[in-house]
Amino acid sequence: MYIDSLQLRNFRNYKENVIDFSKNYNIIYGENAQGKTNIVEAIFLCASGRSHRTSKDIELVNINSNSYDIKLDATKNQEKTNIEISYEREKKKVIKINEIPLKKMGNLMGNLLAVIFSPEDLSVINEGPSQRRRFIDITLSQIKPSYFYDLQLYNKILLQRNSLLKELQNNRGLIDTLDIWDEKIADIGSRIIKARHEFINRLNKAAKYNHSILSDNNENIEINYSSSVETDNYEDIDKIKANILMDFKRYRYIELKRNTTLKGPHRDDYEIFINNLDVKSFGSQGQKRTVILSIKLSELQIIKEETGEYPVLLLDDVMSELDYKRREILFDNINHIQTFITCTEKDIFDKKDFKDLLFVNVKNGNTIIKNI
Incomplete structure (x- = not known):
């Protein structure tokens, strides 16, 4: 899979711009801001339907405009795909695939496969469980659109169940209806937990290999899935569902007191260890960056295994975060993948023997293309 071209209109600081990309390395360089x-x-917005920097589309609109438009042409399985995303203030975002408007966001998933590595990814380690779940959810949604639908439906049902828990404070006559919502959450939640558990197992296996190379065999990485729902077999979806229902009964009194759902995939997390030490608490900044790099390389491999194609790789301002050795290992692992690299200096690429290298110089929302 690769991106042929990108057209931006009134997106962020771009008034009107079209870029034709190389199938290999695209170096996007220039001063900050x-x-x-x-x-x-x-x-990334065309791949996932969301920005990796903000959840508000209004922040993506050029300051002198009321709307933005993105058009992206890609080639997947030797077939051309066109993705269009349009947004106007106070209106819903419109997404089209090959000029056909999508009725559901889930229909976007899988049309463009992308893995992004940016400084914000350190939040996977440094911040709370929601950031770690978000990483899993974005990757799984790309390779399994059914997972995306399950996640959306689960979040809707969770809101309704929490609303009912609050309403029960004033109307205990509705207590019997709680069982209906318990059944619905357990049914969908068990599928989400099973999918996440399988993904983390695959990620752990791949990351062990990648991290061993990146650390000169000095460090062993371990990624453990930690679900709020305990079971002795996360491969058995019926068992997971039964345990969710059991937990709901066990924690019902506390949930009624707190007005919130205490068990389910919305409470899940995973832990990352290096040589048996928790990276979040004991890892250095260098170790944390290496962990994220190991995970991202593993994510590339898993997507290839699932879809038959490598995703495009987006490296946003991370070259300066990696030392020479890790940059070389990274390049060795991505020389067969279309890659987009943002940086302030292009010097480290001038002497690289890259095939079809494209330099894109950015100055105040304008681009100058230089083929090498």
């Missing part, structure tokens, strides 16, 4: 990351952001 010129719009380099905005290009990567637009690509």
Whole structure:
């Protein structure tokens, strides 16, 4: 899979711009605050339907406009795909695939496969469980659109169940209806937990290999899935469902007191260890960056295994975060993948023997293309 071209209109600081990309390396360089990351952001938006920097579409609109438009042409399985995303203030975002409007966001998933590595990814380690779940959810949604639908439906049902728990404070006559919502949450939640558990197992296996190389065999990484729902077999979906229902009964009194659902995939997390030490608490900044790099390389491999194609790789301002050795290992692992790299200096690429290298110089929302 690769991206042929990207057209931006009134997106961030881009008024009107079209870029034709190389199938291999695309080096997007320039001074800070010129719009380099905005290009990567637009690509990721076309893959996932969301920005990696903000949840508000209004923040993506050029300051002198009321709307933005993105058009992206890609080739997948030797077939051309066109993705269009349009947004106007106070209106819903419109997404089209090959000029056909999508009725559901889930229909976007899988049309463009992308993995992004940015400084914000350290939040997977440093921040709370929601950031770690978000990483899993974005990857799984790309390779399994059914997972995306399950996640959306689960979140809707969770809101309704929590609303009912609050309403029961004033109307205990509705207590019997709680069983209906318990059944619905357990049914969908068990599928989500099973999918996440399988993904983390695969990620752990791949990351062990990648991290061993990146650390010169000095470090062993371990990624453990930690579900709020305990079971002795996360492969058995019926058992997971039964345990969710059992937990609901066990915690009902506390949930009624707190007005919130205490068990389910919305409470799940995973832990990352290096040489048996928790990376979040004891890892250095260098170790944390290496962990994220190991995970991202593993994510590339898993997507290839699932879909038969490598995703495009977006490296946003991370070259300066990696030492020479880790950069070389990274390049060795991605030389067969279309890659977009943002950086302030292009010197480290001038002497690289890259095939079809494209330099894109960005100055205040304008691009100058240089083929090498």
